[in-house]
Amino acid sequence: MTIKAQPRRTNIGSEHPETYRALAEVAKRAEEAALAEGLTPVLIELVKIRVSQINGCAFCLRIHTLDALAKGAGAERLSLLPAWRESGYFDEKERSALALAEYITDIRDSHSNTGLYGSAAAHLSSGQMSAVSWVALVINSYNRIALSSAYEVNP
Template sequence: MTTTSKTLRTNVGSKHPELYRALTAVAVQTDKTALAEGLSPLLIELVKIRASQINGCAFCLRLHTKDSLAKGESPERLSVLPAWRESMYFDEQERSALALAEYITTIQDSHINTGVYESAVAHLTPGQVSAVTWLTMAINTYNRIAISGAYTVAP
């Protein structure tokens, strides 16, 4: 029988708390900006959840799914979120925001996905495009912190 040792990961938030606090301040401001631009609290959480699904961040998925439900999101919409294109649960603004969040999260594929950005922003104002972009960048950063730090996710 072999045992596998788990390498301890550096918690970058603890190692450099001033940077983590700065990221948190940016994230708080992104939420405020998104609300001011007319995005609903539910859509803000959907963007965070969708990016976290793509990145496979269990820590952020648990956190934002709980937040979303507390804000009144339906379990049905959350259950079809990974397949939002095939459902009729999301309105045009939500669909545009989700497409933009996916585009930004998978930016490495932007050179082969020409036209995705243009179609993604079809039902968003320039201010909403900026807000969704900032929301997505912030959650992607949190995803990378949690995944690279092997944050514990247990029942």
């Protein structure tokens, strides 16, 4: 039996570095906006981790889990993030931000999941809704770059 070799993946960030740098600038501005709207550094990382969990991006999960721990997120909270709805570890603002991030990430179901958006709007200001949306949009982009470019994740 012949095993087909996998085609070499193009690292799109390396291939078009100016475009990648532009995304990095958007990411920086999204995080600045989130902080300016009163979102905590830990909450910003929780959004990035949750989006990366949904997308299955090991590369971004590793980075943002370490970042969250460095910013004071507890390991126990991080371990419960996939089941945030069932745990009492997340406050209303965090729950709202996570719901919004899931709504934006799982876009194929956005028409049937408008309740996620509505529940987010109940506890976040308009500015916070926008900032969380930008953070989620940017990490979704990074997830897609890492996955499509087959970034390696080794110990």
